[in-house]
Amino acid sequence: MLFNSLTFIVFLAVVLLLYYLPILRWKQKKIMLLLASYLFYAAWNPPLVILLWISTAVDWWVGNRLYKSDTEKGRKSILMISLVVNLGFLAFFKYGGFLLDNFLGFTSMLGLDWQVAAPDIILPMGISFYTFQTMSYSIDMYYRRTEPARSMLDFALYVTFFPQLVAGPIVRANTLIPQFYEPKRVTWDQFYWGSFLLTLGMFQKVVLADVFLADVSDAVFGAGGMVHPIDSWTGTLAFSGQIFFDFAGYSTCAIGVALMLGIILPDNFRYPYAAIGFSDFWRRWHITLSTWLRDYLYIPLGGNRNGAVRTYINLMITMLLGGLWHGAAWTFVFWGFLHGLYLGGERYLRERLSINWTPAKMRLAAIGTYFLVLITWVFFRAPTFGKAWQMLGAMFLLDWSGAVLLQELAIIVVALITVGLLVVHWRMRNTSVHAVAQNTPAWALGLGWAAMIVLIAIAQGTGEQFIYFQF
Secondary structure, eight states, rough: OOTTSSHHHHHHHHHHHHHHOTTTTTTHHHHHHHHHHHHHHTTTGGGGGGHHHHHHHHHHHHHHHHHHOOOOOHHHHHHHHHHHHHHIIIIIITTHHHHHHHHHHHHHHHOOOOOOOOOOOOTTTTHHHHHHHHHHHHHHHHHSSSSSSHHHHHHHHHHHOOGGGGTOOOOOHHHGGGGSOOOOOOOHHHHHHHHHHHHHHHHIIIIIIIIIHHHHHHHHTSSSSOOOHOOOOOHHHHHHHHHHHHHHHHHHHHHHHHHTTTTTOOOSSOOOOSSSSSSHHHTTTSSSHHHHHHHIIIHTTTTSSHHHHHHHHHHHHHHHHHHHHOOOOHHHHHHHHHHHHHHHHHHHHHOOOOOOHHHHHHHHHHHHHHHHHHHHHHHHHOOSHHHHHHHHHTTTOOOOOOOOOSOOHHHHHHOOOOHHHHHHHHHHTOOOOOHHHSSSSSHHHHHHHHHHHHHHHHHOOOOOGGGGGOO
């Protein structure tokens, strides 16, 4: 079920109606939310709900066993059960075809001609998100960072809470589970602000990402041959805006819907295109994933505790695996490699240079960061390395032979949206939508809200799924 669908609006209305009924006790409301979450997921592919049940049951059992176990060897063995099950699901459903293709490619290099039927594996929606979320619970229980959930109902709701089930934010157990312990009485301010965030997220997805940017990005990256340098830059700029509005739009919707239920979810984006450097970028882009990779991969690898060389290696391993998390293709791995290279280079320079950061230098650094991020988006979006190199060749004026694809109006629209996006990110980099809304006259906020609703209705979205559903 997609946020940007009439079905979801009806679904949400029914859920809120039942949730606000005073005759239902808190436990009954939680059961209703759990069933609604399963229905939300099953609307896409009912049999795959079984994976949610297995993951929930395994990590609930693992968490309880870890809480009771005192021997280090036994605790490690118990934790391995969670890791094997969750990573096994990921390996099979997400990377099965990728691993098979690479194995066949390797055997072909050895002169072996193996013929294997292509596996018909359906990628479960949101599997990368909920497996990371359940694993974090087991890992935190192993390190005794959190208490076990009081009931399986609370834990199951933590795993399947529908606003953030399929594309995050990836929420830690000690952040979300305690919110299920006490009855929620949603205030008018929470409902009002949650509704506004839901509208804002839908506007970002349906209007900005789908209507204005998606077709341009698809046309350029889907072109069979070389494209003109202007088209290459326009397509890349369009995708940089599309992926932000699409993913930040989903996170904004999730936070808004949860708030309408009295549940607080963490921010996932903080105006990343105003980042000054790549450490800052990853503190602003997909925050819950970057902190997950930091806490459960980079720090356990040793972080920056074992010297400079090991620090650079740990950074690179973390970003390579972060790239692979995004998709089963070497282009995603290379995207992660570039970010690892950027982070390592930034760390190297920061240790050797002392910069007096004036406002002008900060703006220049932000523009430079955005430019280098654009290069990484080429590999993230391109279907093959060949297409990525074609795009970069045109972007850097190494090949002018490409055909002109885009009309002037499309180029102008993408340019205006990009400039507006960068200006808004820069002006908002040290504040929040909530803070700005509080300082905005009610009439102006109301007009802006109404305008977004009208534009969403006019756009009549085609029900395009969110980009990160495939990850």
